[in-house]
Amino acid sequence: MMTTTKLSLTARIVLGMIAGIAVGFFFQWLLGGAEERRLTLLGMSLPLKAFFVDGIFHVGGEIFIASLKMLVVPLVFVSLVCGTCSLSDTSKLGRLGGKSIGLYILTTALAISLAIGAALLVGPGNGVEMQSDATFDVSSAPTLAQVFINIFPSNPIQSMASGNMLQIIVFAVLFGLAVALSGQAGERVAALFNDFNEIIMKLVTLLMNLAPYGVFFLMAKLFTTLGFETIASLLKYFLVVLFVLLFHGMAVYPTLLKSLTGLNPLIFLRKMRDAALFAFSTSSSNATLPVTMETVNKKLGVNNSISSFTVPLGATINMDGTAIMQGVATVFIAQVFGVDLTLSDYLMVILTATLASIGTAGVPGVGLIMLAMVLQQVGLPVEGIALIIGVDRLLDMTRTSVNITGDAMVSIVVAKSEGEFDERVFNDPRAGLKDETIDFHHMRN
Template identity: 40%
Template sequence: MKNLALHWQILIGMFLGIVWGMLASYLNLNDFTIDWISPFGTIFINMLKLIAVPLVLVSLITGVASLSDISRLSRIGTKTIGLYLSTTVLAVLLGLVLVNVFKPGNAFSPEKREEFRSQFAAATSEKSSDAAAVEEQGPLQALVDIVPSNIFGAMTDNSSMLQVIFFALLFGIALIMIPTDKAAPVNSFFEGVNLVILKIVDIIMAAAPYGVFALLAGLIVEFAGDDPAAAIELLLVLGYYCIVVTIGLGLMILVMYPLLVVTLGKTKYRAFFKGIFPAQMLAFSTSSSAATLPATMECAEKNLGINKEISSFVLPLGATINMDGTSLYQAVAAVFIAQAYGIDLTLMQQLGIVLTATLASIGAAAVPGAGIVMLVIVLQQAGIPIEGIALILAPDRILDMLRTTVNVTGDATVAMIVARTEGQLHPPTGIKV
């Protein structure tokens, strides 16, 4: 297995995890899987989370400091944020078009809606409470939350990644502004730490196929329980909705991103897809842009030829504020729930969804399930019953895997474009197929 490229190892791990999960359900090995296999998936996720904050902090500091002047940082930052916001708006609009054309919400009967509402009442209440806490905050609270009162406190919580990014940017800018001879030893220190962190990433990624196997085995067992047919029946009932979301996410990966890569990135999409594929597979299995960030950065630099100066700035920022897949999903889910409840949304309400989903994506934590909390805010803004979120909780974990894959692909696409426009795209050193 060592001779196989990483993405093939991850694919094999995914396949075996699914097979084991289904067999475990049939053979009544659920408890064994949850007790003795699933924990290794949790350990793998924890290892990725362990390295996420140090990676973002050190990569951004070294990346910003390497830009050497404030004007260059401003130019790259403007390009990056502009591209991220543009792709997010396009994703939301695409989701609204698809859900209005296919109308998946009309497929639910009142009996089935009531069944889901009662089954997921507790989870719905929890998500509503989380969203209510966010809603009660003032209009500038999101801006306040970006600035940490204690950087060490922010570094202990992966959901505070924006605060870590703020400090890293501030630190890097300050390094540029002080005399070169004084900044040199600090730069050398962080470059050395960066090398250590990247080596840790290599060690963690060697365990990725086994971690992915354990993750998916546990997921299938929890989803199916003692009756695999229950999972199949549930997916069939919600299949129409899932298909619409999947079509939208597929169009992002197979149409929108290729157009951007080819026209603005001046790169063949086949080469881009090969290069980012290992990160896509890890994103699919972990459902976390933050956890996948180490692999995304490695793929961008080694497989796509993106200069470290660009990748260390654009990708950590993208893992926090660029959620194209999540934004598309929120648009489809909001209108789907409205359709299920027989609510006709006006054009202004749907435009409000575009704005809210775009802004919500900026503050969404790059961890599994964060999109659900932000979706509640989108629903409230559009006047859609929050209880309707119970309808989509069942397949959300699977769709979360797909939309995270889109998020990571979008990050890499923007990094490719920025690198091309800055003349920082070089021949790749490590594509393996």
């Protein structure tokens, strides 16, 4: 009797990604720059680009992203309420906040320092004479005082509707504390929220089964429209950013994990594959947040009381990948425009970018706004951003994977220090895998 081997979720996502890239290249070759090329099918003349690229691929990818984003607010709110109301020691919140924010700031400072060092060593902008017709409009970043004011919601329902993550975190923590201090009424509410949390995590598992199809649509559209002639003209810049991103994600994080916890970094990287692939295809830490949360809880062994705080906070303020882009881009733009930056200028870039990773949280287009702030701080022309916009989309995918890997690493370190970490789950290669696939036939029976 023949037995069929079921592919793992990781294998299915990789297949979807490879198939999407292949289909995208095929359509790029087929269209050949001709927007109006048509396909005759069953007597109907269909415009190829409008029907496939802007139609099927676009709609499929957007539905997948929207489905993931749909879960973000309820997942963050419910899991954070559950985690907070389960804390027996309310002073623990202060320790969690201090450790998490401190580690996120440390990794961001390391990231941008590494990026500046690599860019100075390679010199991606030396000898480059580029002209660009693209423009970049600088959005004003909030002042430091306004940042602190904006953390606290005046209307929590509006905060949830707009997806303001810091305000949702603050309200959920306060709500969870109130539940913990409310006696029997609080116990009943806590039990209800724990049930909600189980249901939402099951919904995450359902959506993960659709991930290979969503990834296929996203990759197919991206690689149909990706202009590789732009990458060729910026090859040195592209490769420097890519190298530093990979080095930070696959060397710096594992080194920190090993030195701070003694855990095996290879197990950590292996268990982060699914979440990293999600992040790569969606280019959004927030959209990937449900998958990151499930990975940290079920595969890495972090207790929900820790991950419900550290993961949403990291998705909001941890910008290591963006900081790397800023470091290399600052050096690149300075070299292209022939501006010599001093040591104090580079130190100012490190300080500004590190603080801006928290200060601009929740601002749309955060990466480029942060870069504009950094360039203005050291007197470089903001118009230089237009030079790198063409390759930023592909790099954005990689830096999102780096960001969520940092969120998971910090969650493990904080959980281990608080005694809320299950090392048996971390070392179990099958942990979390049993829930990856839903048996729909069993559900019907």
